[in-house]
Amino acid sequence: MTTPIESPPPAAVDRMHATDGLAFERVSMRFPDGTQALEEVSFDIRPGEFVTIVGPSGCGKSTLLKITAGLLKASTGRVELGAGNLGYVFQDATLLPWRTVRANVELLCELEGIGKAERRRAAAEAIELVGLTGFEDKYPKSLSGGMRMRASLARSLTLKPQVFLFDEPFGALDEITRERLNDELLELFALERFAGLFITHSISEAVYLSTRVLVMSGRPGRIAGDFAVPFPYPRTPELRFDPAFAELSGAVSAALRGAHA
Amino acid sequence: MSASPLPLTPAATADEVIVRPSVMRARSRSMASVVLPPLVVFVAFVGLWFLASYVLISPSKRFLLPPPQDVVSVGFLDAHNSAEIFAGLWLTTKAALFGFLLSIVVGMALAIAMSQASWVERSIFPYAVVLQTLPILALVPLVGFTIGYDFPSRVLVVVLIALFPVITNTLFGLVSVDQSHHDLFSLHKVGRWTRLRKLQLPAALPAIFTGFRIAAGSSVIGAVVGDFFFKQGSPGIGVLIDLYSSQLESERLYAAVIAASLLGITVFVVVGVANRLVVGRWHTSTRAGG
Numbered sequence: 390m391t392t393p394i395e396s397p398p399p400a401a402v403d404r405m406h407a408t409d410g411l412a413f414e415r416v417s418m419r420f421p422d423g424t425q426a427l428e429e430v431s432f433d434i435r436p437g438e439f440v441t442i443v444g445p446s447g448c449g450k451s452t453l454l455k456i457t458a459g460l461l462k463a464s465t466g467r468v469e470l471g472a473g474n475l476g477y478v479f480q481d482a483t484l485l486p487w488r489t490v491r492a493n494v495e496l497l498c499e500l501e502g503i504g505k506a507e508r509r510r511a512a513a514e515a516i517e518l519v520g521l522t523g524f525e526d527k528y529p530k531s532l533s534g535g536m537r538m539r540a541s542l543a544r545s546l547t548l549k550p551q552v553f554l555f556d557e558p559f560g561a562l563d564e565i566t567r568e569r570l571n572d573e574l575l576e577l578f579a580l581e582r583f584a585g586l587f588i589t590h591s592i593s594e595a596v597y598l599s600t601r602v603l604v605m606s607g608r609p610g611r612i613a614g615d616f617a618v619p620f621p622y623p624r625t626p627e628l629r630f631d632p633a634f635a636e637l638s639g640a641v642s643a644a645l646r647g648a649h650a
Numbered sequence: 651m652s653a654s655p656l657p658l659t660p661a662a663t664a665d666e667v668i669v670r671p672s673v674m675r676a677r678s679r680s681m682a683s684v685v686l687p688p689l690v691v692f693v694a695f696v697g698l699w700f701l702a703s704y705v706l707i708s709p710s711k712r713f714l715l716p717p718p719q720d721v722v723s724v725g726f727l728d729a730h731n732s733a734e735i736f737a738g739l740w741l742t743t744k745a746a747l748f749g750f751l752l753s754i755v756v757g758m759a760l761a762i763a764m765s766q767a768s769w770v771e772r773s774i775f776p777y778a779v780v781l782q783t784l785p786i787l788a789l790v791p792l793v794g795f796t797i798g799y800d801f802p803s804r805v806l807v808v809v810l811i812a813l814f815p816v817i818t819n820t821l822f823g824l825v826s827v828d829q830s831h832h833d834l835f836s837l838h839k840v841g842r843w844t845r846l847r848k849l850q851l852p853a854a855l856p857a858i859f860t861g862f863r864i865a866a867g868s869s870v871i872g873a874v875v876g877d878f879f880f881k882q883g884s885p886g887i888g889v890l891i892d893l894y895s896s897q898l899e900s901e902r903l904y905a906a907v908i909a910a911s912l913l914g915i916t917v918f919v920v921v922g923v924a925n926r927l928v929v930g931r932w933h934t935s936t937r938a939g940g
Binding site for chain 2: 455458459460475477479480481483485486487488496497499500501528529530
């Protein structure tokens with residue numbers, strides 16, 4: 390079971406201890422109904438790296454995240470997860486409607502058995518970080534989609550994750566809100582320096598956020614393209630209109646079309 | 651019965667809290683719009699009743715439909731009569747209440763057990779369905795025959811009727827939790843007790859209250875039906891209705907029926923208010939209705 394981990398990508402920072410971050414070694418997934426969702430997926434992500442996977446619907450992107458989080462078990466291959474907490478942001482905000490924003494943000498600390506004073510403090514800090522101060526006592530039903538997603542982010546932040554998984558978190562939001570949340574996420578990334586694995590349909594979102602973009606082919610999901618994103622952080626919205634940004638987006642798009650064909 | 655969608659909630663697209671400045675004004679205006687229409691219908695109904703008993707029915711047959719003011723004066727304002735009616739009503743209320751509470755405790759316990767293990771569900775659920783399909787009226791004499799004609803029998807009849815809606819609605823609520831919420835809890839490797847307490851039970855509350863509301867109405871029916879059959883001891887409201895009708899005491903008969911209806915309405919309103927207090931703050935479809 391000791392297949393060597395793939396060589397680091399070009400954009401990599403210094404190689405850290407092997408157990409930091411996240412590594413996939415030839416991960417395959419075949420569902421009981423015979424659907425081959427993933428085939429021999431191998432790559433790794435180190436702290437300070439933000440990797441985004443783009444791919445067509447049903448290519449197994451979400452399956453990969455579920456395997457990482459232990460919600461599903463890969464058929465073959467292995468996933469190495471470094472020490473520290475895992476953050477998981479779902480497609481929808483998955484707030485519990487009967488809890489206020491504060492109580493929702495405190496939930497994960499509560500489930501991990503962290504004491505009341507400590508989780509109060511962690512929640513207040515996370516709520517401030519995502520800009521929801523003043524909305525602590527609101528129920529999810531009175532929040533907009535963007536604010537719900539912020540609360541969901543805050544909830545994950547309370548555990549200070551070393552590895553952060555995002556399963557198309559902004560897919561259901563309008564473009565203006567989505568772009569604003571992209572910027573806020575980049576600020577969080579600059580602050581917390583987690584290892585990020587982000588899934589999206591949007592090429593511009595992928596290029597804007599990431600240090601590296603992986604293109605996944607349609608079923609069965611396979612890594613069909615690997616692009617280092619050279620733009621330095623902090624990134625600003627103007628980057629979206631930079632010719633180099635357009636060029637890289639075009640290359641990702643071409644790879645995606647090639648993978649889909 | 652089913653709640654209408656809240657007209658004031660817009661689709662949340664703007665990235666800000668949905669502010670509803672008109673809510674206070676709308677609420678004070680809606681008090682009148684909530685109370686007035688049914689009040690008009692009530693007045694019209696009493697008026698029609700009044701006309702019917704004086705115009706449509708000849709004086710010799712007026713006992714078939716005594717005018718409303720006679721029902722009030724004979725049935726409710728006469729101290730002896732109203733004491734008898736309300737004593738009967740209280741006895742029936744006690745049976746309905748005990749049976750309802752027992753149904754909640756037993757029904758929820760069974761539903762929780764079924765939600766935790768499918769073999770429990772497979773073992774018990776068919777009998778819950780059987781319970782629902784049995785003609786309860788046919789069972790009532792059997793209950794009396796076997797365990798007597800006292801208070802416990804009346805409670806048992808109520809439970810036989812009210813248990814099923816509690817079981818099915820609670821179970822439905824417990825197993826209908828969003829998969830993504832389950833995933834969220836699975837990520838943190840919580841035990842089933844924590845999952846039940848912090849996820850399934852709160853998520854099931856709206857469904858549980860739907861069950862309570864149906865069970866509450868059934869409890870009143872069960873208690874009145876029980877009265878009809880268990881005529882020993884102090885008379886319940888059902889016994890009084892039977893008695894007044896056989897004695898052609900029409901004013902008292904109408905008063906007793908109204909009293910029994912008041913019990914049903916009260917129970918319905920109390921459960922509705924409890925529902926609003928418990929889930930109204932966060933659940934989106936609890937504004938209208940009960």
